[in-house]
Amino acid sequence: MTLPILKQISGARFTRIHGLGAARGDLVVSNDDIAGPIDSSDEWIRQRTGVIERRRAGKDVHAVDLAVTASLEALAHAGIRADQLGAILVSTISNTVQTPSLAALLADRIGATPAPAYDISAACAGYTYGIAQADSFVRSGLAEYVLVVGAEKLSDFAKPTDRTISFLLGDGAGAAVIGPSDSPGISPTVWGSDGSKWDAVGMDSTLGDYRDGAGSVDWPTLRQEGQTVFRWAVWEMAKVAQQALDVAGITSDQLAAFIPHQANMRIIDEFAKQLKLPESVAIARDIAHTGNTSAASIPLATHALLKERPELSGGLALQIGFGAGLVFGAQVVVLP
Numbered sequence: 001m002t003l004p005i006l007k008q009i010s011g012a013r014f015t016r017i018h019g020l021g022a023a024r025g026d027l028v029v030s031n032d033d034i035a036g037p038i039d040s041s042d043e044w045i046r047q048r049t050g051v052i053e054r055r056r057a058g059k060d061v062h063a064v065d066l067a068v069t070a071s072l073e074a075l076a077h078a079g080i081r082a083d084q085l086g087a088i089l090v091s092t093i094s095n096t097v098q099t100p101s102l103a104a105l106l107a108d109r110i111g112a113t114p115a116p117a118y119d120i121s122a123a124c125a126g127y128t129y130g131i132a133q134a135d136s137f138v139r140s141g142l143a144e145y146v147l148v149v150g151a152e153k154l155s156d157f158a159k160p161t162d163r164t165i166s167f168l169l170g171d172g173a174g175a176a177v178i179g180p181s182d183s184p185g186i187s188p189t190v191w192g193s194d195g196s197k198w199d200a201v202g203m204d205s206t207l208g209d210y211r212d213g214a215g216s217v218d219w220p221t222l223r224q225e226g227q228t229v230f231r232w233a234v235w236e237m238a239k240v241a242q243q244a245l246d247v248a249g250i251t252s253d254q255l256a257a258f259i260p261h262q263a264n265m266r267i268i269d270e271f272a273k274q275l276k277l278p279e280s281v282a283i284a285r286d287i288a289h290t291g292n293t294s295a296a297s298i299p300l301a302t303h304a305l306l307k308e309r310p311e312l313s314g315g316l317a318l319q320i321g322f323g324a325g326l327v328f329g330a331q332v333v334v335l336p
Contacts, residue, residue, distance in 0.1 A: 011141030015134070016185020017336045018080070018145070018177045021073030022303035023066040024290060025057035025155070025171035034167050037160040045167060050265020054170035054291025056155040063094050066173035067106050067151035070299075074147065075110070077336070078177035082110045085177075086143020088117040089133060091126025091295035093324070094153045095119065102151065112147070123201070124261045124323025125191070126150055126295035127174070131319075131331060132189035134178035145179040150295030157203070159221040165201070166222060168264070170291025174299020176336075184334075187248035190240055191329035200228045201324040229326075233267045237322045238274035244318060244330035245275075255281045256315025256335065257305060261322055262287035262297040282309055294323065306335060 030053045031042035045051055057066065067090060075082055090103035103117035122129045127150040134146035151173035158166035178186070203220040210217050241260075245252060252275050260268055265287055272283055286301035293300055298319050306312060313335050320330035 009141035011139050012180030014181040014184045015138045015178055016181035016334050018179045019074045019078030020303050020336055021070040021175040022300050023069035023173045025055040027056045027058060029054050029056050038163045038167055049168055050288055051291055052288050057153055057171040062096055063092055063151040063153040064102050064105050067149050068109050070173040070175040071110050071147055071149055074175035074177050080145055082112040085112045085115045085145050085147050087137055087146045088112055088115050089120055089130040090149045090151055091120040091122060091130050092151045093123050094156055122327050124294045125321035125327040125329045127298045128321040128329030135186045138178060138180060145177055147177055149175045150299055152294045152296045154294060157222045162223055164226055165224045168292040170293045172293045172296045172300050174296045174303060176299055187332040189329055189331040190244045193325050193327045197326045200225045200326060233322055234270045237328060238271055240328055240330050241275055241320050248332035253278050255318055256312045257282040257317040259284040259298055259301050259317050259319040262301055263292055282312055
């Protein structure tokens with residue numbers, strides 16, 4: 001029996017970011033505001049992390065609310081309507097429910113129904129994972145435009161007495177519209193995972209522990225093994241960043257900007273040394289005033305950098321995300 005030949009579709013040859021949007025928590029939380037419970041000080045936090053303050057959202061503001069604001073701005077900058085979106089990808093670890101997805105709710109709230117929508121659970125690498133998928137969707141013809149969002153309300157999972165990560169955490173959302181381009185605007189992605197370090201960053205207990213603890217187990221919050229994460233990020237992720245430059249076919253001196261996940265200022269500084277970035281390359285340092293927003297950090301940092309330095313528009317940026325999993329992803333993009 002001869003099988004019929006199935007029809008195939010194809011999309012754009014190239015893709016790019018058409019528009020960006022951002023939303024930060026409405027509350028400014030200084031180091032002095034949180035130093036007491038961790039027996040620390042403004043000076044210690046600045047020296048160890050580079051954080052001066054972080055943005056957090058009020059009790060009635062959820063990750064999806066931040067995502068809506070960021071998405072509407074990205075759509076406006078891209079000059080397209082929500083009903084033109086062929087898919088919505090939201091990277092988040094702080095949705096208020098296990099299911100349904102934040103992405104489906106976001107699609108409804110911005111008027112994108114019935115676009116397919118799903119969440120990506122890749123923590124701090126989630127935005128780069130979303131960019132990789134959106135790029136493939138547009139080039140394969142599965143969608144003409146894709147909305148990629150990183151949205152987090154990490155303050156819901158920050159323990160005031162935790163000295164490993166909680167004092168770093170902020171709330172926000174960043175969004176990007178990916179669509180067709182006449183020239184390459186997104187390079188091949190270098191991505192992966194290392195589950196052998198699964199316990200290095202994550203929750204301090206499970207939802208099952210909390211459910212069965214009868215009050216003896218606290219609500220699960222984030223924690224990390226700081227030295228393990230620092231060494232992995234500095235040495236292994238610098239190699240990934242270099243691989244991303246190599247597969248993009250460029251060298252570091254051809255970059256306009258370097259936009260790493262905003263995990264820690266010391267990690268960002270060490271990255272720059274490892275990659276031998278020339279002084280001409282702008283380095284995103286949004287962590288100083290926004291904090292670590294996990295999946296939202298790269299688009300937020302990109303948005304802030306372009307607002308401060310609009311002349312970078314049209315230049316090349318190396319972006320890399322890395323975090324819980326452990327997972328990582330990096331690509332070079334043309335800044336919108």
